[in-house]
Amino acid sequence: MTKMDDTMKMLKELTDANGIPGNERQSREVMKKYIAPFADSVETDGLGSLIAKKEGQADGPKIMVAGHLDEIGFMITKIDDKGFLKFQTVGGWWNQVMLAQRVTITTRSGDEITGVIGSKPPHILSAEARKKPVEIKDMFIDIGASSREEAESWGVTPGDMVTPYFEFTVMNNDKLMMAKAWDNRIGCAIAIDVMKALKGEDHPNVVFGVGVVQEEVGLRGAKTAASKIQPDIGFAVDVGVAGDTPGITSNESNSKMGDGPQILVYDASMVSHRGLRELVVDTAEEAGIPYQFEAIAGGGTDAGSIHLTANGVPSLAIGVATRYIHSHAGILHRDDYENAVKLIVQVIKKLDRDTVARITFE
Numbered sequence: 001m002t003k004m005d006d007t008m009k010m011l012k013e014l015t016d017a018n019g020i021p022g023n024e025r026q027s028r029e030v031m032k033k034y035i036a037p038f039a040d041s042v043e044t045d046g047l048g049s050l051i052a053k054k055e056g057q058a059d060g061p062k063i064m065v066a067g068h069l070d071e072i073g074f075m076i077t078k079i080d081d082k083g084f085l086k087f088q089t090v091g092g093w094w095n096q097v098m099l100a101q102r103v104t105i106t107t108r109s110g111d112e113i114t115g116v117i118g119s120k121p122p123h124i125l126s127a128e129a130r131k132k133p134v135e136i137k138d139m140f141i142d143i144g145a146s147s148r149e150e151a152e153s154w155g156v157t158p159g160d161m162v163t164p165y166f167e168f169t170v171m172n173n174d175k176l177m178m179a180k181a182w183d184n185r186i187g188c189a190i191a192i193d194v195m196k197a198l199k200g201e202d203h204p205n206v207v208f209g210v211g212v213v214q215e216e217v218g219l220r221g222a223k224t225a226a227s228k229i230q231p232d233i234g235f236a237v238d239v240g241v242a243g244d245t246p247g248i249t250s251n252e253s254n255s256k257m258g259d260g261p262q263i264l265v266y267d268a269s270m271v272s273h274r275g276l277r278e279l280v281v282d283t284a285e286e287a288g289i290p291y292q293f294e295a296i297a298g299g300g301t302d303a304g305s306i307h308l309t310a311n312g313v314p315s316l317a318i319g320v321a322t323r324y325i326h327s328h329a330g331i332l333h334r335d336d337y338e339n340a341v342k343l344i345v346q347v348i349k350k351l352d353r354d355t356v357a358r359i360t361f362e
Helices: 006-016 025-038 127-131 148-153 182-198 220-229 274-287 334-350 353-360
Strands: 041-044 050-055 062-068 073-079 085-090 102-106 112-117 161-164 176-179 206-212 233-241 262-267 292-296 315-323 330-333
Touching: 006 025, 006 176, 006 182, 025 041, 025 050, 025 182, 025 206, 050 182, 050 220, 062 182, 062 220, 062 334, 073 148, 182 206, 182 233, 182 315, 182 330, 182 334, 206 220, 233 292, 233 334, 262 274, 274 315, 274 334, 274 353, 292 315, 315 334, 330 334
Parallel strands: 062 206, 062 233, 233 315, 262 292
Antiparallel strands: 041 050, 050 206, 073 085, 073 161, 102 112, 102 161, 176 330, 262 315, 315 330
16 A cells, blocks of 8 residues: 555545535635645635735735635435435536445534435336436435434434545555545645745745635635735636546547646636736746646636636636546546646746736737
8 A cells, every 4th residue: 555645645635525615614624724834824705715825025916826625516405204315416417427326414513424326226227217317306315314304313404515425545556546526626735735835935926825615616716715815817726637538539638647737728717818828838848847738618717717806817727637527536647736836836936027017918
């Protein structure tokens, strides 16, 4: 078994924490624990986004580096007479990755109850039924309760958070790590490590390492956090699609795990800012940091909200190519994560007032 170093321990704590949109307390507390030693101050906005500030040059531009604290999951909406739980998806799920998967229900008191999304055995399914995916609205969670009263006696109530049950795992190739919630605790980890790398370093700006809430339901926390910070430059750090598995065509994704952080040129929430993108690419070339371009037509990042703040904020999304996102288990490459940190740190060191002014209108 691979011995876990301090970085892996942080990644395990971040991904093992449970936090769907609107319920990010666990992941926020883990991020705060790791980022606070490198920050001059740590505060939150009114929705619960974590904002850690590190001052390099007090009158320099404000740089926002944002990962999101939430993960996709479910919310209990009803307990039926037999004790089965109906639920609402929170974030984007595909029905084929849901049936027979273990989940964790977190009650109001903080107790965790293990359940499973129920499924019919194939023995009783007709040939036609086997070909037809079960609709999410017809799914339920089984926690082993025999009645509504028993489920309620365990503290289960509508509104409770439900998250995938999965533990952080280092694979045989110990550069590869498998976990739930890479989307987007890896972005939170990058924000932490950027602040860590800048400790004791000169930088001509004020850096904000941010863990925003409610990204998966419409980039909401990024709106409120950016409104509070009023940044001059915005980076969203998130996962992106890895196109290196069977069944994914080059038209869908060209990205490969281990080939460097993704620089998003386009997604459904934003056209990347040309001047900032070119600065990032030039910096990567100068520093010998590998990178790859990506475009994601069917999804957005927190940069989609950040760039529309106030009079407009030059923004860019930087991704880590990840397999099987929006399921119980994703896989990513440690080198991509570490190179994303290196790249953002090198760019931040260049972002003085003159550089920000120069790139803004390119």
